[in-house]
Amino acid sequence: LTEGAAGKFDITGAPDVATAEQLVKDGDVEAAVVPSDSNATGFELIFATEADPALVSQMSVQPQVTILDPDSDGSAGFLLYIVSLGFGLVFFVSATTFGASIAQSVVEEKQTRVVEILMSAIPVKALLAGKVLGNSILAFGQILAIAALSVIGLTVTGQSELLAGLGTPVVWFVVFFILGFILLAALFAAAGSLVSRQEDIGSTTTPITMLIMIPYFAVILFNDNPLIMTIMSYVPFSAAVGMPVRLFVGSAQWWEPILSLLILAVSAALVILVGSRIYENSLLKMGGRVKISEALKA
Incomplete structure (x- = not known):
């Protein structure tokens, strides 16, 4: 996901979770939505270094959030x-x-x-x-x-x-x-x-x-x-x-x-x-x- 104009999202497809994580790490997208069996929503949001509260709040249901490189810069x-x-x-x-x-x-x-x-x-x-x-x-x-x-x-x-x-x-x-x-x-x-x-x-x-x-x-x-x-x-x-x-x-x-x-x-x-x-x-x-x-x- 990349936040575009008027609060809408620009969507980039990925064949698997590993590819989606790499896109997030490289900065090509702001966050990745991937399937998850660990919570009731059935999916989770993946961020690179920190979660964006504004982006999370725009989801229709509150997802589980995963940070790939937490607090890398403090x-x-x-x-x-x-x-x-x-x-x-x-x-x-x-x-x-x-x-x-x-x-x-x-x-x-x-x-x-x-x-x-x-x-x-x-x-x-x-x-x-x-x-x-x-x-x-x-x-x-x-x-x-x-x-x-x-x-x-x-x-x-x-x-x-x-x-x-x-x-x-x-x-x-x-x-x-x-x-x-x-x-x-x-x-x-x-x-x-x-x-x-x-x-x-x-x-x-x-x-x-x-x-x-x-x-x-x-x-x-x-x-x-x-x-x-x-x-x-x-x-x-x-x-x-x-x-x-x-x-x-x-x-x-x-x-x-x-x-x-x-x-x-x-x-x-x-x-x-x-x-x-x-x-x-x-x-x-x-x-x-x-x-x-x-x-x-x-």
Whole structure:
């Protein structure tokens, strides 16, 4: 296959797979479509040094991708590293910034006894929902602004091929981040309700921060490891980073982000139920740190 005008392909015939691979190596064609028994589609795309996400996305079904000479010049690996770093950094900074803000506001309301006045006027669950949704809207706005600026920057600098490859992963990243942050926001609110002083907030929010840091470092260290990236794309705390990276390299089937999103949605619903119970039962308890077991039993 050689991409021609108007997004159509110029097709060059080959008698066998070996000849097709040689055409790709010689640069006579951009990619070769060959039969394959190793996947459900029945064929695979062969590239010389790196896969072209734009070309892969134009196929009617997502094929298996084979690279004959992976990362021969190091550019593909560096690009994957930069993209992985970008997704991981945006997720880490946004989640920790707005998540910590939620926890601090909960502790401040407890410490100043303002929460007692608020609870006399509105239900506790409504108070929690307002706190989570308010900070979530700010986080979503930041993510959308970063996505828009990235698109503008790539367009201005003429990176049309990279922009075409990043389009779908960025959209999925925003969708995954929305559900993922709601999950984390509920955890931060519950963690904040367990203590009554700002000085103690680190003891309850540190485990949550660690859950956010793990996908950040994992995607940087293991972005070229298919097994680890596949696991990350299905774990709720890292799916927002792992799945977009897999979509960028073309290793995820069309149904995988949908399944991962369903798992994340169910996980978020369960965490919200548990987090709201902890929040409701711990909000009026002053003094030392409230144990999670006590908050759940109250």
